[in-house]
Amino acid sequence: MSRNLQLTEDGKLRHLLTLDGLPARILTQILDTAESFVSIGDREVKKVPLLRGKAVFNLFFENSTRTRTTFEIAAKRLSADVFNLNIATSATNKGETLLDTVANLSAMQADMFVVRHASSGAPHLIARHVAPHISVVNAGDGRCAHPTQGLLDMFTIRHYKGGFHNLRVAIVGDVLHSRVARSQIHALTTLGCPEVRVVAPRTLLPRDVESMGVHVHHTMETGIKDVDVIIMLRLQNERMQGDLLPSAGEYYKHWGLTPEKMKLAKPDAIVMHPGPMNRGVEIDSDVADGKHSVILPQVTFGIAVRMAVMSMVAGSGA
Amino acid sequence: MNLPDPNQLIDQLAERIRPRLQPECALLGIHTGGVWVMEALVERLGVDLPRGVLDIAFYRDDFSRIGLHPEVKPSSIPFEVEGRHILLIDDVFYTGRTIRAAMNLVFDYGRPASIRLAVLVDRGGRELPLCPDYTGVKMDMEAGQNISLEQDEGGRLRLMMKQEAA
Incomplete structure (x- = not known):
């Protein structure tokens, strides 16, 4: 319709x-x-x-x-x-x-x-x-949906990576509540990206997420291994008050993107974030402002x- | 109708343009045919003038009637327009609306010292008070006829005539 x-x-x-x-x-x-x-x-x-x-x-x-x-x-x-x-x-x-x-x-x-x-x-x-x-x-x-965000993310990926056909893309974080993630997944699969991963704790993934054609990972160690693109999602503050997550500190420890974890990705990987960022929750400042970051060009x-x-x-x- | 060979027309255009080249000259070709003509002209003129390409899709006056062209290409003017003598180049001159759009585009980059226009074919039927400074050939064509410049895989140029379905 x-x-x-x-x-x-x-x-x-x-x-x-x-x-x-x-x-x-x-x-x-x-x-x-x-x-x-x-x-x-x-x-x-x-x-x-x-x-x-x-x-x-x-x-x-x-x-x-x-x-x-x-x-x-x-x-x-x-x-x-x-x-x-x-x-x-x-x-x-x-x-x-x-x-x-x-x-x-x-x-x-x-x-x-x-x-x-x-x-x-x-x-x-x-x-x-x-x-x-x-x-x-x-x-x-x-x-x-947030289609223009999804499109500008595709534009950014194409700008830095030249296309979609040989890419491994990881979408990390609160996919469950994210309209941005939905738009990104639809766009990536339509444009021929062969491997789209979602990386999140079970409580932050929609139940039917695999039907969207993505690979599910429940740890950062496997989730961002050898990826070309890392898309961090914002952890909405209100989610931390419910029972989906223990605490912001706990989340950062397991799911926050740190310079240490960046080493798992390909050396020329790019890091994206739709904003607004929670520094020290889903992303470390050294990554957000670092050489892999394309957050402001986005x-x-x-x-x-x-x-x-x-x-x-x-x-x-x- | 026997159509002229574009390569001969470009030779003649180059001969007429050469004596009037100035140090502050720059060339701008209009996508797509105008860019081919520009490249062929540069080869014949043998001078390395600054040049750029224009896509006038964002400046067309028929946007509200036909919408955005599905294949817009980026315009690129890799030189300072301010104070420059610009030679605008297109393949076919018809109503003059493309040239009006191209001039508006150029002025959004700066104020040129002058703009001249070179075209391969002036097919007649202009609707605006514009007129090319250099013309390869003048033809008198009916409204339903369509002439265009084509490039084959070997990079050779030729003119093609089509009759639009009534």
Whole structure:
């Protein structure tokens, strides 16, 4: 269903809601288009006129700094007009439904909604109800998907490793609660990565995780052995209060990425993290700031990837 | 119709461009045909001028009608545009819209001293007040006809004519 929702009849990207089910052709087209946007950041004028006159609404029902800001920069570099809605103080708190909020913004001639929501499926719901000229981009919904993060991670891997076909990639940490991990796994398998590992304690893995085509490891020693790419996931603080984990110190000891553990990976391995990082919990500062880390380039590439997605969905109705 | 040989046209273009080359000149070829013509011109001119490539996909005026081109290539201008005499190069000149887009792109890199335009074929039918400075050949073509430059595996260039289905 979401597959049809995301593509036009002639196979163009109409909305971006999830990477699950998107063909490799589309993923590659997004990465290639993003490649062309990267160099714009180095120019005298860091803007192109593609979305001139279009109104992009950032609808963030959940907090975010990095994602919201990079979406805003991306839209502005495409010459769109950007409106950031502070949902915490908006009509939603007065009881307005999600679809009513969207209908009102549509009446203000919106052309695109960038949506983050705590409920899985909220961007899909909006996409099903908007007018034909409006596109929806998912900026993270519940535990479901964070497609632009998954794409910028793919862009980063391709940038440093040249492709996906000979790679061993380890995703380490709280896969259970991570929409980022889901998007990464879908993208990696679609793009032909032969070995995707998830490395986590049993309590932080979804029960059906093997059905996604990944190899499961329950220790760092086997999990990151000889890998080309290590993706660390954020340990959400609230998880440590429940009974899933003993303590932050205990987690760091077993699952934290330290310079010692880095020696297990290939010498030229890269380390990624979607942010925000918990230094000293899932990642040691010496690794986060070390020579293997590509965590800040990930952020920069995120702008180009979001420009690519926005320009593709905005042009799909044509 | 017998189509001219692009290599001869490029020879003639090179002869006309050569006397007007200045120290501050730089070449910009428009993807994809314009880049081929540029490379062939550089070979004939025998001078190592700074050169770059343009993809105008982000500057097209028909984005809202046809969307983003599926194969955008990065533009690359590896020299300072400011104060430069730029020779813009394309294979076929038709409506002039590509050239308008290319000029907008160039100006986002800086303010050139001048821009001139060299094309292999001027097929007629312009819709903007733009006109090439150097033309390989002028042809008078119908709206439904389409002429394009092709490159075979051996790197040889040739012109191809297609009749669009009505």
